[in-house]
Amino acid sequence: MITVLSGGVGAARLLRALRATSHPPEIRAVVNVGDDLVLHGLTICPDLDTILYTLAGLNNDQTGWGLAGESWRVMAELEAIGGESWFRLGDRDLATHLYRTQRLASGATKTMVSAELASTLGVNVTLLPVTDDPVATVFETAEGRLSFQEYFVRHHHAVRVSGVEIVGAASARATPAAFSALEAAHRIVIAPSNPIISIDPILQVPGVRDAVRARRDDVIAVSPIIGGVALKGPADRLLAELGHDVSCVGVADFYGDLVGTWVIDEADAAHEATLRDRGYDVRITTTVMGRADHDAALAAAVLS
Numbered sequence: 626m627i628t629v630l631s632g633g634v635g636a637a638r639l640l641r642a643l644r645a646t647s648h649p650p651e652i653r654a655v656v657n658v659g660d661d662l663v664l665h666g667l668t669i670c671p672d673l674d675t676i677l678y679t680l681a682g683l684n685n686d687q688t689g690w691g692l693a694g695e696s697w698r699v700m701a702e703l704e705a706i707g708g709e710s711w712f713r714l715g716d717r718d719l720a721t722h723l724y725r726t727q728r729l730a731s732g733a734t735k736t737m738v739s740a741e742l743a744s745t746l747g748v749n750v751t752l753l754p755v756t757d758d759p760v761a762t763v764f765e766t767a768e769g770r771l772s773f774q775e776y777f778v779r780h781h782h783a784v785r786v787s788g789v790e791i792v793g794a795a796s797a798r799a800t801p802a803a804f805s806a807l808e809a810a811h812r813i814v815i816a817p818s819n820p821i822i823s824i825d826p827i828l829q830v831p832g833v834r835d836a837v838r839a840r841r842d843d844v845i846a847v848s849p850i851i852g853g854v855a856l857k858g859p860a861d862r863l864l865a866e867l868g869h870d871v872s873c874v875g876v877a878d879f880y881g882d883l884v885g886t887w888v889i890d891e892a893d894a895a896h897e898a899t900l901r902d903r904g905y906d907v908r909i910t911t912t913v914m915g916r917a918d919h920d921a922a923l924a925a926a927v928l929s
């Protein structure tokens with residue numbers, strides 16, 4: 626059994642690649658919930674849903690979020706009557722948020738709802754929100770304090786960030802299922818998700834960082850930075866704005882002693898020696914996913 630610390634798109638694609646191998650192991654994903662929001666009274670969990678839709682084969686691969694072949698009639702009506710429409714919820718996607726919100730109101734946890742949705746959609750990867758308690762990633766920016774989705778969607782992650790706070794993390798409790806996924810895994814994988822705003826909110830939940838560090842020799846991380854840039858999203862800019870080196874070495878330094886082995890892209894082969902000097906084992910392969918042969922090569926590097 627392997628456990629993958631997961632954010633959104635990068636994690637979803639890695640999980641899909643791992644599951645597509647000829648003898649896939651049992652896979653559990655411990656998922657970030659710092660992006661979650663309540664909008665129109667609905668609880669929306671973008672990273673959980675991106676993984677859910679991707680593994681169900683229903684995702685929109687162009688945007689990286691939401692469902693393929695979506696329609697937008699509710700949003701158009703909402704816009705027409707002056708409602709908040711900057712965060713786009715497709716008609717079919719809305720069903721997920723309605724279902725989750727109703728189940729939470731009747732006493733279910735996010736963990737339970739994730740299992741229900743995964744089962745309904747035939748997803749055979751166990752999706753585990755790291756915590757069922759509320760946590761929220763907040764940005765200190767030139768425009769003031771912004772919630773995750775205000776920064777990410779409303780401002781197109783184009784404002785300068787001077788700090789990131791995971792509100793609620795210190796008092797959140799990791800779920801027993803998340804802890805046991807970390808303890809029981811024969812390998813823990815850190816997905817090529819944004820280290821600062823996807824993986825760190827998982828690690829900041831008390832006990833999680835220690836649980837990962839305790840397994841360091843079995844922790845393998847895939848760099849989300851390739852040749853000094855992030856394939857998607859603001860990871861490169863955030864690393865620079867918060868004083869980190871924008872390279873696979875900068876990401877390695879950010880995680881420090883949590884990781885035993887780094888998987889880096891062929892474009893970063895020149896960094897291998899530096900990573901080995903820092904005490905890491907290193908595997909070099911293509912890390913750009915989306916093509917079957919690339920996915921298979923990356924999955925093999927992670928699982929071998």
Ligand code: FO1
Pocket residue numbers: 632633634660669670671672674675690691711712713714718774777778
């Ligand atoms: N991202 C956007 O750029 N614009 C949107 O309107 C948007 C809506 C949305 C609705 C549901 C959902 O699950 C995700 C959505 N995302 C949207 C993606 C999301 O903002 C981010 O990609 C993740 O939070 C980062 O991992």
